[in-house]
Amino acid sequence: MTTASQKGSLGRxxxxxxxxxxxxxxxxxxxxxxxxxxxxxxxxxxxxxxERLNRIxxxxxxxxxxxxxxxxxxxxxxxxQLHLLLDKHAGxxxxxxxxxxxxxxxxxxxxxxxxxxxxxxxxVPRPPNGCEEVPAMLSRLLEAHEIILIEAHDxxxxxxxxxxxxxxxxxxxxxxxxxxxxxxxxxEHLVDTPLVRA
Numbered sequence: 001m002t003t004a005s006q007k008g009s010l011g012r013x014x015x016x017x018x019x020x021x022x023x024x025x026x027x028x029x030x031x032x033x034x035x036x037x038x039x040x041x042x043x044x045x046x047x048x049x050x051e052r053l054n055r056i057x058x059x060x061x062x063x064x065x066x067x068x069x070x071x072x073x074x075x076x077x078x079x080x081q082l083h084l085l086l087d088k089h090a091g092x093x094x095x096x097x098x099x100x101x102x103x104x105x106x107x108x109x110x111x112x113x114x115x116x117x118x119x120x121x122x123x124v125p126r127p128p129n130g131c132e133e134v135p136a137m138l139s140r141l142l143e144a145h146e147i148i149l150i151e152a153h154d155x156x157x158x159x160x161x162x163x164x165x166x167x168x169x170x171x172x173x174x175x176x177x178x179x180x181x182x183x184x185x186x187x188e189h190l191v192d193t194p195l196v197r198a
Contacts, residue, residue, distance in 0.1 A: 029110055031112070032110070039107070041162075042163070046108055046164070049103075049159045050107050052167075053155075054104060057097065057101055058118045060097050062124040064094055067090035068090050070137040073132075078134070078189065082138075089186075092182065099174050106166070138190055142183055142186050145179045145183040149176060152171045155167075
């Protein structure tokens with residue numbers, strides 16, 4: 001809404017340093033749709049890729065949240081090492097989240113971003129609100145990684161069959177490799193081996 005101080009002579013809007021606050025708009029692109037971009041990919045291929053990527057994106061955002069939560073709540077003798085490791089993994093997940101979201105946008109789609117929408121889409125089970133024991137926290141992270149990896153391993157060849165090599169590359173080079181490496185680092189903390197004598 002224009003205020004009297006923002007209008008100049010003849011009803012024109014004058015330049016002002018007053019920000020235009022409380023603006024709202026109608027939705028200009030619906031979630032689950034794609035715009036036509038000159039990418040050499042069919043509408044169906046781009047729709048399919050965006051759908052698969054958004055599922056992985058939602059799970060990755062939940063995994064990032066779990067990493068931060070468990071980083072804060074870490075306990076016990078391995079506190080320092082795991083506190084740092086989980087924060088490192090969270091940082092890598094946030095980069096991966098951005099790569100996946102930008103791929104959706106590159107295809108003309110809408111990346112899932114609102115946490116409430118993410119919660120509706122994700123397949124990662126909700127943890128308790130409180131603190132679990134350390135092995136349970138690590139197991140929960142590993143289960144989330146596996147959910148993402150199963151989805152990515154299934155989606156990668158399917159998007160390639162539809163000609164979407166770019167999405168296949170994101171899934172294989174970024175999603176799969178990052179999640180496999182992080183899972184390896186976590187799973188080794190759950191091996192019950194003696195520390196001093198065999």
